[in-house]
Amino acid sequence: MGGFNRSVILEAVRRSGQGLSRTELVEATGLSAQTVTNITRRLLDERFIEEAGRTVQGPGKPRTMLRLNPTSRVSIGVHLDPAIVTFVLLDLTGAVIARVARRMPADEPRRIIAAMADEIEQLIVAEGIDRSAITGIGVAAPGPLDAEHGTVVDPPKLHSWHRVPLRDALAEATGLRVILEKDTTAAAVAELWTGDHQPDSSFLLIYLGIGIGAALVIDGDVVRGASGNAGEIGHIIVDPDGPECACGQRGCVEVVCTPLAIIERAERAGVFADDRVGSDPESVDSRFTDLCDRAAAGDRGATEILEEAAGHLSVLISALTNMLDVDCVVLGGPFWTRVSSVDLSLLPQLLERQSATRAVRALPVRGAVIGDDVGAVGAGCVVLDEVLSPRAEALFLDSSHERMRGAERS
Template identity: 45%
Template sequence: MRLGTNLPAVGGYNQKVILDVIRRTSGGLSRVELAEATGLSAQTVSNVSRKLLADGLIREAGTTTDGGVGKPRTILQLEARGRFAVGVHLDPSVITLVVLDLAGSVVAHSRMPAPSAVSSEETIDRIAEAVESLIAGSGVSRDRIVGVGVAAPGPVDLGRGIMLNPPLLSGWQSVPLRDALLARLALPVLVEKDVTAAAVAELWMGDADARGNFAFFYYGTGTGMGVVLNGEVIRGASGNAGDIGHILVTSGGELCSCGRRGCLGNVILPRLLVTEWIGRSAATPTDLELDVEAVHREFAALAALAEAGDHAARSVLEATAAHIATGLVAIINLLDLDRVVFGGPFWHPVSAFLLGLIPGLVADSPALVAPHAVAFEESGIGEDVAAVGAACLVLDNTFSPRPDTLLLSPSVRS
């Protein structure tokens, strides 16, 4: 938990500290409890609370005496509908949009196929139209929207909001996504790598004690990993941390785009798993055209049959579990993680089957050196986690306390 400071020059930071503490406490807190939790003086808490109330970010929710005989204390709670953010996930196969309130609840949602036969500019036009339509249909006043977050496949230039060269999106090289949407929407726009956005979602939704050290294993059209260490998302030198697709996990498999065989992202690619399963099974025509919808449909069928005991389906997913476990052992060893969270558009259908195998495979690996237990769990946010994370990113950027905002610029230092 961030502590505040009583210096008068950092009122904005203290507002975020208090709002963050209130947001993460479901029942709310009194001003006395806020002072104890943040280290701020009673006067500072009172002043900040007054400002947050006036801004509509918190509300007074009754009183309590805490079992004592003194003056009743007023409870302050988050005003969840005080502000909202829009999240967009640009996946190579589907574009997902959400409107999120301050409590992290999805108040509006839409999804559309990612058009493959049109230019990036036309797709951006469609995204902007979808954002406007979603806001209009949500019942949320546009002046309460603090911004739009876009989760996009990497690599990205975070500073300029540019998609550089996403391997699974043709025609999206050096696309100025942030500025293009900003011009169309007239709302603040942030662009983030999709796996990082997913990790941000877990941080925003989790309580203060659950943030720790974990990895978010993202399973969509491609594979990636968001990493959180000591409660902070790790972005790396250019904001492109988390590309785990080329970790070698086997000596065979289809030829990867990098020219090698056995890359994690390639051997567990949903399209390739479906193709492999069709080749082993007589249940599906081998000449089936695997467009985006067919891959989703057949992948769900593969997962259901594996759960039902189908030999061909089980063998495909058992190999997938082994490959993922091999990659995770290397990552857990490297970062000393104690938790792995799984999610993404393709994760849920196979979650029960794979989570029944992966923990044991990791624990039994002779390569594992971690001296502690590692927890494995499916994200509770659902398959739209990257879109939710993109919206959380906007809320986090706007309302979460960041110590670096306290640094004085050279012109201010004495």
């Protein structure tokens, strides 16, 4: 209970932005004045929070404001994307202190993990970070993941990654605690931390990377699913007359909505020649950028391809939002910025036409606050979330503890 109350106070202080007095913390948390005093004293000693001056609020003596001490702890976020690996250093508020993006060598997992560890060490040294202040490393990776064992399990876009124990291997290489999270889930955590969402908000996040995924937030919590792999949407059909998918169906998200699928459609339409060296992530990234640059420059053929892609994406989103009835839709990920102008100009009207609740309410659509780096920032925020956010499960004793207490009583 003490640890839970500590998290409740830290969360209240973090969300307040400018800080709260002890009296305001009592009102905000429902804890007793003595509990608040005891916990805030310890948090001040540990430098998690700091005094932020005094303020006069009505009669009586001025109250001392308490706010989060952003530089007292840091986290490291890593986004393992098939095209590029992004590293960020976050302060205790989730703000980015430093960012580095690197193309990793080949696709051999051991070499990539070693290169990730080297990059993390260079980041720590370059920023002069005391290792004792690092709360941990969060890694966002494509699914599916084995959350219990911290392994990456055959992601479609990461070849050779067959049950790779990424969490433990990176922890051993860096000497730091590592949390492995699915990239779409991490993106949703980043949006919760950095976006202007109410504590009880709900939203659908569409993640646009080399692959496309989704994440769901209900009542302010990310829905991870039974195995931690919620959000696999690659085989939802958005175009029944579309290309055949490896799963045996036609027109799945995987073969219609991904950047590679959009590029191939542009090539078939003659927007540019099919002269790619291959379909590797780097080539897709470069080719997709070229397509978006052409559209931005007024190329009508390129624009029509992106508008058609927005139409397909609206079919996917409306299928999910009609079922889930969320407050809003958020889009982000490494490929988002390049298509944001086209998508934001078309998706609201397309979704309204397909909405089952359009007579009741509008469905806001917006880009993620973090944009392209939402995976890396989210990975770092997952670590901070464990440190700062209260979790109801912390109040429950596990079964072994219950059995032990039962034996003691008997």
